[in-house]
Amino acid sequence: MPHTATPLHQLPKGARATIVDIASHSHFGELDAQVTQRLKELGFLPGAVLQVIGFGLFGADPVAVRINGTKFGLRRSEAAKILTSVHPA
Amino acid sequence: MxxxxxxxxxxxxxxxxxxxxxxxxxxxxxxxxxxxxxxxxxxxxxxxxxxxxxxxxxxxxxxxxxxxxxxxxxxxxxxxxxxxxxxxxxxxxxxxxxxxxxxxxxxxxxxxxxxxxxxxxxxxxxxxxxxxxxxxxxxxxxxxxxxxxxxxxxxxxxxxxxxxxxxxxxxxxxxxxxxxxxxxxxxxxxxxxxxxxxxxxxxxxAPSHAPAWQDRLDALVMHPVLGLVLLATILLLMFQAVFAWAAPVMDAIDGSMAWLGETVGSLLPAGILHDFVVDGLIAGVGGVLVFLPQIIILFAFILALEDSGYLPRAAFLLDRLMRGVGLSGRSFIPMLSSFACAVPGIMSTRSIADPKERLLTILTAPLMTCSARLPVYALVIGAFVPQHTVWGVFNLQGLTLFALYVAGIVSAALVAWVMRGRQVVSQGFPLLLELPNYRWPNAYHFALGLKERAWIFLRRVGTIILALSIVLWFLATFPHAPVGATLPAIEYSFAGMLGKLMQPLFDPLGFNWQMCIALIPAMAAREVAVSALATVYAVGGEDALGGALAHDWALPVALAYLAWFVYAPQCLATIAVVRRETNSRQATVIFTAYLFGLAYLGALLVRHIAALWA
Missing domain, CATH: 3.40.50.300 (P-loop containing nucleotide triphosphate hydrolases)
Incomplete structure (x- = not known):
């Protein structure tokens, strides 16, 4: 399966995608492992399906997603950690 | 067992x-x-x-x-x-x-x-x-x-x-x-x-699927443009309500206080006891009690916004904007609570994970107009701003109040931006904000919350405000004017002396000694400034006091007084909570000094600009 993972912050509004991995991100420095842990605790786990439902005022930041029936607001840098495989529209 | x-x-x-x-x-x-x-x-x-x-x-x-x-x-x-x-x-x-x-x-x-x-x-x-x-x-x-x-x-x-x-x-x-x-x-x-x-x-x-109306509502509420328009409308409506809807109840309280003063006054023989009860107790406590309806309306809005699930969405919308000055969407909720009172607002900064952002929020949240400022604003606006209707819907008094709130918000943004300095953000803290389902606020929960807030306010009226009213009355009454005195009796009293002692410091702002004296008890609770003014001008009832002020203060000075209250950390409870939450004497000193400095500067500027204009 041709599998190019798209980071969450690059998904368009309305897109549905399956999480393939939570990557590390230099933005969070030494806290990165904690941020990954918290994302997982909130349900952002490989295999989970999410949908992009909206964006903040300036350039897709923050982004709002629905996962497991719950909505969350995430910043670009947090969203960039979440690698997804987009569902065909 | x-x-x-x-x-x-x-x-x-x-x-x-x-x-x-x-x-x-x-x-x-x-x-x-x-x-x-x-x-x-x-x-x-x-x-x-x-x-x-x-x-x-x-x-x-x-x-x-x-x-x-x-x-x-x-x-x-x-x-x-x-x-x-x-x-x-x-x-x-x-x-x-x-x-x-x-x-x-x-x-x-x-x-x-x-x-x-x-x-x-x-x-x-x-x-x-x-x-x-x-x-x-x-x-x-x-x-x-x-x-x-x-x-x-x-x-x-x-x-x-x-x-x-x-x-x-x-x-x-x-x-x-x-x-x-x-x-x-x-x-x-x-x-x-x-x-x-x-x-x-x-x-x-069955999978959990939120009903479609929730998503449709989100499409509006979280829309980058319409959502902000909605947020501004809600806030404007809130301030409009505080002024317009509370008026009939406030008039009723004011009226019954005046009636109480007269009735009790007619029962007591003229003399020191009569003055104490009528001018000290009833005028002092009544002057603050009258603001209960406004405070209840303000808390009603905040509670309803909180319970409905709207607040995290507002935080989502404002996150990018607030990040520009070193804050984040998470700072929005403490900021909004601070419109009611900075003390719970500062406490709620505990949900902010980033220590720098938390400190910035603590230092700037008290610039949000708390409910204790409302009585002071209401008094001065009522006395100096006419009841015009602007653009067919808005009341000029309501707009002035809105402007004072905006002044606080804009100042907080500027202060945060300046304090953040040139610091490069090396490490991010996540936002990760849950956007809960919308729900109707639970009536019982809502009523209980309002009751709690009203009760806290009434307890303040019954304790600290009552005590300060008594102290002030004493200061304003003793020593008596000498026989054959030509000036009003209060000029010879302790309050008069104290006010005159402070007055040179506030002279550049145009404050007279009565305005100065009211600032002292206002350190304990801002709204006591109102009863202090009632005591030093020896008038009861909001209308009568407003009349006395309108007669005695020039408009630029009245506006300067408002500007002072926008900034001045006139609240020991807030200073104490800043000390406890930051656990830093240095931060507390900076907090107190920068706000008094801004208050002085703000009042000075407003006075001179308004004088040019008028």
Missing amino acids: SSSLLRFALVGNPNCGKTALFNCLTGARAKVANYAGVTVEKRLGSLAGLGRPAELIDLPGTYSLYVASPDEQVARRVILGEMAGEAAPDVLVAVVDATNIKLGLRLVLELQALGLPMILALNLADTARSRGITIDTAMLSQQLGMPVVETVAVRKNGVADLQTALAQCARTAGSRSGRLALPERAEAVEHLYARIDTLLASSVS
Whole structure:
């Protein structure tokens, strides 16, 4: 399966995608492992399906997603950690 | 079996309706205190009808025992019995939003590893049912090995099952003492979720799907442009309501205070006692009491916005904007609470994980116009700003008030931006904001919250404001004017002397000595400035006082006085809470100094600009 993972912050509004991995991100420095842990605790786990439902005022930041029936607001840098495989529209 | 006190603790995710459930279970028996050594509100209520004494603690909402914001750390420390002088609770009542069961169950499984007796309350069971979610509670209970009950905190009998479960638990549970150790994370999050999926597969049917109207509402509320227009409209409506809707009730209170003053005055013989009761007590306390309706309306808006699920969306919308000045969407909620009172606002900064951002929020939140400023603003605006209608809908007085609120907000943004300095953000803290389902605010919960706020205000009126009114009356009355004096008696009093002592300092701002003297008791509570002015001008009733001010103050000076109150840290309680929350003398000194400096500068500028204009 041709599998190019798209980071969450690059998904368009309305897109549905399956999480393939939570990557590390230099933005969070030494806290990165904690941020990954918290994302997982909130349900952002490989295999989970999410949908992009909206964006903040300036350039897709923050982004709002629905996962497991719950909505969350995430910043670009947090969203960039979440690698997804987009569902065909 | 035992008559020792049994301690239950309510634990759950933020937004699971935990506090509404707490209110249902404990009713009016709840009290709010602080944990020893920390300024986190501790909500405690006694539980009746369990056959033995029992109490319920409401803990801050938490997602996890392991990764924690300062707020969640409090929940964890209480659960583990690490709070000074408090043992771990005897029984955990885990609350899970039945429409959001997966997220909630993860915390439940984490809690279960602690080995405490537990009860699981599936809250919002009615909403879940209406969405087609069916939960086999018997099955879930069997698999989890703990009692599972459905609750509907909105309905009166919605907690009956939970009460039965609590009573059952009270018969068997013993009270414990001491601490618990947090076990090493027993299993990876992936495994926990896998277990939850298995659990849910056998006991819960139908996927949770929010009704379409929720999504449609979000499309509007979270729209980058329309959402901001809506937010501005809500805030404007809030301030308009505070001014326009409260007026009839305020007039009624004002009228009855005037009547009381006259009636009591006519019963007492002329003399010192008469003056004390009429000018000291009734005028002083009545002058502040009259603002109760405005404060109730303001809190009603804040409570409704909070309970409906709107606030996190506003935080989402404003995040990018607030990040520009070194804050974030998370700072929005403390900021909004600070419109009611900076003290709870500053305490709620504990949900901000980034220490720098938290400090910035603490230092700037008191620039939001708190309800104690409202009486001062209302008095001065009422006396100096005409009741024009602008653009057909807005009242000029309401607009002026709005402008004062905006001045506070803009100043906070500028101050945060300046204080952030050139610091490069090296490390980010995540936003990760849950956007909960919209719900109708629970009427009982709402009423109880309002009652609590009204009661806090009335208690202030009855204690600190009453005491200060008496002190002020004394200062304004003694020593008496000498025989044959030509000036008003107050000029010879202690208050007169003190005011005149301060006046040279405030002369550049145009403040007269009466305005100066009112600033002293306002340090204890800003709204006392109103009763202080009533006492020094020796008039009762808001209208009469307004008339006296309009006669005595020039317009630019009145506006300068307003500007002073926009900035001045005229509240010892706020300074004290800044000291405790920052735990830094330096930060507290900076806080106090920069606000007094801004107040002086602001008042000076306003006076001169307004004088040019007028």
